[in-house]
Amino acid sequence: MLDANLKEQLAGYLQRVTQPFEIIASLDDSDSAREMHELLQEVAALCDKITLRTDGQAARKPSFALKRIGSDTSLTFAAIPMGHEFTSLVLALLWTGGHPPKVEDGVLDQIRALDGDFNFEVYMSLTCHNCPDVVQALTLMSIYNPKVKTVIIDGGLFQDEVTQREIMAVPAVWLNGKSFNSGRVTVEELLAKLDTGAAARDAAKLSAREPYDVLIVGGGPAGAAAAVYAARKGIRTGVAAERFGGQVNDTLAIENFVSVMETEGPKFAAALEAHVRAYDVDIMNLQRAKRLIHAEEPGGLVQIELENGGVLKSRSVIISTGARWRNVNVPGEQEYRNKGVAYCPHCDGPLFKGKRVAVIGGGNSGVEAAIDLAGIVEHVTLLEFGEQLRADAVLQAKLKSLPNVTVHTMAQTTELTGDGNKLNGITFTDRSSNTSRHIELEGVFVQIGLVPNTEWLKGTLELSKHGEIIVDAKGQTNLPGVFAAGDVTTVPYKQIIIATGDGAKAALSAFDYLIRTPAPEAVAA
CATH class of the missing domain: 3.50.50.60 (FAD/NAD(P)-binding domain)
Structure with a gap:
């Protein structure tokens, strides 16, 4: 199944496996089972720490489970994970084999701390560009917590099951036999839904953080650009984002960002985040802003209160919370979003x-x-x-x-x-x-207009009749030290490339404000 080039790449990855594990296949007489068996034989032949068994007795056939020797982890693929899901297979093999994932330690600690019985079923499609994020999130959770059991199901391979459960869009996540989530979701978002005490703990940690020089609220193209430009100035920079990448995550094709001939929204969003993480930037994802509190004294700290109760402080703030498309709000709109x-x-x-x-x-x-x-x-x-x-x-x-x-x-x-x-x-x-x-x-x-995400700013910042933040040529709002960039502002032409330029400009303006404004300690003295 795998061509020579793909085998060579996979063999290179599998050299990172440090712990032996088994692939346990449950097969029948179908063509799909033969195809799956061929793939698994090729994978096992590339690494001496992988053993292939074909005596599995899983209810769904064909399928295969990954099981680390001496562990109780439970991860099953009722799928032939090629296409968009081949990366998910590679990561599952590496993580099962002991190679550490590229996630923060706090995320792994939260996964390990989950208590209860979590039986997940993830319905996906091999052509779905949003599915891998969900598949990989639940794969990680299954490997690092034996109480989390996950079955990854190709809807095209198990169509009767999909019809019975009336699943019309993927990715679709079921938990303990009931629908749990539909659409793209990150591991952090899944953990937030499962761990009810996480919000309070997170709020306390956020409130205890030292003040930033620049705090960016929003992690879309404008926020990402602002973060890069601010960090390059060597100042303490933070980003509080509800969803890093913003609306870009929901865009299928991007063909008009100069120098990038063609890409997909999720890939572009991941590239934005990777670029920001290359610098010393404190990224706080899954954080929704609730209120802006402006300091009364010149040079005082601006506060951003979050929905979870946490409060972040900064000498300057750049608001880049973007806008959302105004919906028609009729049946079928959400169901066929990005499907026509x-x-x-x-x-x-x-x-x-x-x-x-x-x-x-x-x-x-x-x-x-x-x-x-x-x-x-x-x-x-x-x-x-x-x-x-x-x-x-x-x-x-x-x-x-x-x-x-x-x-x-x-x-x-x-x-x-x-x-x-x-x-x-x-x-x-x-x-x-x-x-x-x-x-x-x-x-x-x-095309009935955009709705800027400024409901939380009403009564604080000067807004246009359309709810956009009014800014001058430098991105300055009516409040000193508070800047705004991107689709949330009155700047015309809501395009990714314009938002990134806007974010860079706001960061430069914020830096100019900081070097000309005494720090709070100096003001107090």
Whole structure:
């Protein structure tokens, strides 16, 4: 199954195995079982510390378990982990064989401390780019805590089971026979859901930290760039992020970041985090900001209160909490997100070349999206809720000149339909006649605006009528020492490349503020 190049690479990795372990296969007479057996034979032949057995009696066949000699760990693959999951297999082999994972000691301590019976089942697809994060998180937990048992299931291999449990999207995690989580999730997020006392312990640790010179709230492209630029100045830098990478994690394809020809959102987000971690930056992930408390005296410390009760202090703050796409809030939207439902025509438009799509929204962003898409796709249907389009006249004129665009005004979207795996149409009500219509298509772009993540700042910072943080050319807000960058601000054109430049600028501005402002000790003296 493995070509010569892949075998050579895998053999190199398996040299890091230090503890013997067994692969116990449970096979039947299917073609899939023969394929699995071939893969496992090739893997075992590459490392003398791996023993392959074929006498397994697992209920799911074909499947195989990894078991370290002398341990009670329980990790099973009811899958042939190739495609996106080959990396998950390699890591599972290394971790089972004693090679240490690249995670913080605190994470491993939290995994080991879990008490209870945790029987996980993870349904995944070999073509899913979000699944490996979940698979690898639960793999790690199973190897480091014998009370955590995990079965990784390829939905394509066990379709009857998927149908019975009505699983329509992956990754899907079941715990002790009940649905537990759907979608991408990190090991830290899983631990937070399982360990109910973790939040209080985390809050106490965060509150005890020394004040930062620059504290960045938000870990998307703007926050990452700000962290790198601040750290390079040699000042104490921290990042508190709800989810490092932000919206980038949910973007399938990125083809317009200059110098990077093509990449995927999760890969780009991982690269952002890796770049930040290359510097002396204190990253605090899974932290949601609740309140900003500005110092009354000049040069005083700014405080950020977190949802878990912790409080972080800093001489300056850069807010880069980003924005989220405004949802239509109709059935099917969340189910088919990234499966035909998209929010960025610049990023995802090329994926629909030659297909039929719809755009929801008749403002400037909606009409611009329709014009942009019309040059790529077969046909565009634009739906506007009101009696007429709200876009600038010049944009409307351009739209009307395009032969492959149909516009429906007085159209209220009621449902986004699909076959369980991907979108296949849109249903809307003609408000003029109160009749319902359905259009078959492959993609829907929601363009009814962005919602900046600034609810927690109302009454503290000056916001625009759209809720964006008002900043000047240097990223300065109305409060001294508080800066903002990226999609959360009034800066136009919400693009990754603009956000990164914005973050760098805010960090340079914060540094300039620090060198011109006495430290709190000097102020007190």
